[in-house]
Amino acid sequence: MYNKGTIIPGLIIFVLIVMSPVLYNGLKAGSVPKPEPPPGGEKQCVLPVSEMRDKHMQLLNEWRDEVLRDDERVTVVADGKQYRKGLQLACMQCHTNKEKFCDSCHEYASVKPYCWDCHLTPAQQKAALKKETH
Amino acid sequence: MKYAFSFLVVIVLIVVAGLGSQIQGMQYVFGVALPYLAILVFAGGFIYRVVQWAKSPVPFPIQTTCGQAASLDFIKQNKLECPNTTSEVVARMILEIVTFRSLFRNTKSEIHEGPQLTYESSKWLWVFSLMFHYSFLLIIIRHMRLFLDPAPFWMAWIEFGDGIFQVGAPNAYITDATILMAIVYLFGRRIINRHVKYISLINDFFPLVLIFGIACTGILMRYFLRTDVDILAIKRLAVGLVTFSPVIGVKIGAIFYIHLFLVSTLLIYFPFSKLMHMGGVFLSPTRNLKNNSRAVRHINPWNPDIKPHSYAGYEDEFREFMVDAGIPVEKELPVEKG
Ligand code: HEM
Numbered sequence: 506m507y508n509k510g511t512i513i514p515g516l517i518i519f520v521l522i523v524m525s526p527v528l529y530n531g532l533k534a535g536s537v538p539k540p541e542p543p544p545g546g547e548k549q550c551v552l553p554v555s556e557m558r559d560k561h562m563q564l565l566n567e568w569r570d571e572v573l574r575d576d577e578r579v580t581v582v583a584d585g586k587q588y589r590k591g592l593q594l595a596c597m598q599c600h601t602n603k604e605k606f607c608d609s610c611h612e613y614a615s616v617k618p619y620c621w622d623c624h625l626t627p628a629q630q631k632a633a634l635k636k637e638t639h
Numbered sequence: 640m641k642y643a644f645s646f647l648v649v650i651v652l653i654v655v656a657g658l659g660s661q662i663q664g665m666q667y668v669f670g671v672a673l674p675y676l677a678i679l680v681f682a683g684g685f686i687y688r689v690v691q692w693a694k695s696p697v698p699f700p701i702q703t704t705c706g707q708a709a710s711l712d713f714i715k716q717n718k719l720e721c722p723n724t725t726s727e728v729v730a731r732m733i734l735e736i737v738t739f740r741s742l743f744r745n746t747k748s749e750i751h752e753g754p755q756l757t758y759e760s761s762k763w764l765w766v767f768s769l770m771f772h773y774s775f776l777l778i779i780i781r782h783m784r785l786f787l788d789p790a791p792f793w794m795a796w797i798e799f800g801d802g803i804f805q806v807g808a809p810n811a812y813i814t815d816a817t818i819l820m821a822i823v824y825l826f827g828r829r830i831i832n833r834h835v836k837y838i839s840l841i842n843d844f845f846p847l848v849l850i851f852g853i854a855c856t857g858i859l860m861r862y863f864l865r866t867d868v869d870i871l872a873i874k875r876l877a878v879g880l881v882t883f884s885p886v887i888g889v890k891i892g893a894i895f896y897i898h899l900f901l902v903s904t905l906l907i908y909f910p911f912s913k914l915m916h917m918g919g920v921f922l923s924p925t926r927n928l929k930n931n932s933r934a935v936r937h938i939n940p941w942n943p944d945i946k947p948h949s950y951a952g953y954e955d956e957f958r959e960f961m962v963d964a965g966i967p968v969e970k971e972l973p974v975e976k977g
Contacts, residue, residue: 507940512693515921516686523682526786526881534882535788537875559865562808614870615790615798619805 538613541605549584551595562618565592592624601627641841642830645848652904653852653897660896669896670876671885677903684910685918692922696940702928705744709931721930728929735926739765739772748834764828771821774814775850777801778857781812785870785877807862815858822851846914849905856898867892 506512521528550557552564568590571577580587581595588595600606603626611617625633660669706717722728734740747761781797784790802810826847829839860868872889879885909915921927929935954961954968961968 506690506693507696508693512689516689519685519918520682523678526783529787530878530882532882534875534879534884537871558871559868563865566808610871613788614874615784615794617795617798618808619810
């Protein structure tokens with residue numbers, strides 16, 4: 506073999522890059538997060554759970570378009586109660602702890618929905634209300 | 640025909656994975672066994688190919704010179720186009736690898752009335768192949784979020800930049816659009832441009848169609864066919880794969896297995912195909928040699944070791960026969976003592 510001095514370091518770099526996920530995780534697979542069930546004791550989501558898990562972002566996108574573009578400000582029924590269609594108005598009424606619910610999954614999957622740039626999380630909302638009543 | 644056949648092969652692969660992964664128990668074949676096999680073939684084959692290349696001697700310095708070589712002091716050397724030292728070569732290689740400078744020189748030739756042959760600069764190939772390679776790279780880096788737990792902090796920056804338009808949810812990625820556009824161009828070029836079509840082989844079309852299939856299934860999975868695409872379960876599988884403890888806990892949709900099967904096919908095909916230019920670009924003698932052939936003698940490494948043979952030595956060896964044959968010699972045979 507010619508040019509051993511560059512070929513061998515080059516191949517070592519290649520192998521390190523291919524192996525990098527193995528080295529990074531250090532053989533610890535970790536566990537999938539368990540999002541906290543709604544603290545209010547509700548039993549059912551707006552759709553079957555498996556569908557919510559896979560498609561809640563699509564549902565939110567549809568709802569956003571329907572509410573804001575088509576002005577379909579309607580109510581949805583979930584777990585026997587009526588909610589106004591929306592992110593803060595529906596989802597966060599049951600899933601009142603964003604940090605322990607939405608974020609637990611999102612951190613694991615490395616997604617950072619930008620929704621909270623404008624929308625208030627239940628915790629922020631509570632804090633804001635407190636300020637106003639003072 | 641050649642491109643139609645490539646499509647046929649990819650469609651067959653899709654059907655195999657789509658139906659196969661639905662058979663009870665086969666999830667581990669498509670989700671675990673084949674990906675492991677694929678990465679082994681990929682890494683092993685890649686190393687094998689590079690070692691084979693490294694074993695081939697380079698008999699001549701054959702760098703392409705695109706500028707003035709190092710010469711007398713008052714003649715200005717073009718350091719990048721005609722490198723003379725190792726650091727200049729490194730600079731040239733880095734720019735070649737990250738900006739595809741040699742593709743930037745691409746020209747197109749046309750015959751006009753006359754007949755007159757014209758050449759003109761054509762940058763489209765350069766633009767679209769840059770687009771293709773960088774989209775591909777970013778997509779692969781972004782995919783690491785599925786393999787790394789916890790995902791590194793900078794992953795969010797890439798995801799933010801790639802999704803800066805904030806269209807829809809799941810957030811649309813720019814690279815998803817650009818990789819498709821680039822593949823369509825690179826494929827179209829091989830069909831529409833007569834010169835290129837003539838020299839295109841099935842092994843030019845197949846990787847394009849395969850990568851097109853991978854990109855399409857990925858995009859379908861993210862934006863359209865989300866049924867049974869539980870990213871958490873997929874991440875558990877992917878992290879499991881790289882920590883040697885894979886589990887498939889829940890039902891994952893066929894679209895995921897199709898995506899993964901096409902990727903496995905790509906990895907297995909990689910070392911045997913022109914895709915090896917990923918490693919080969921580092922080993923191109925026309926780029927990575929110094930243009931110092933006037934200053935340093937390049938010796939062909941396979942030259943046999945030929946010892947000099949002077950005329951005096953030659954005569955010493957054959958003097959008897961020369962004298963016998965009546966050929967004049969410079970030094971006579973020693974007089975025999977009678
Ligand atoms: C050659 C390598 C690969 C290419 C070019 C590729 C391409 C793509 C593309 C273009 C997308 C669309 C969304 C995005 O850009 O993130 C995607 C999504 C996806 N790919 Fe791949 N992929 C590759 C390898 C893999 C592997 C090895 C896995 C196995 C874990 C995988 C799993 C996924 C999943 C789960 C999605 C959906 C992501 C989401 O919903 O956000 N891909 N792929």
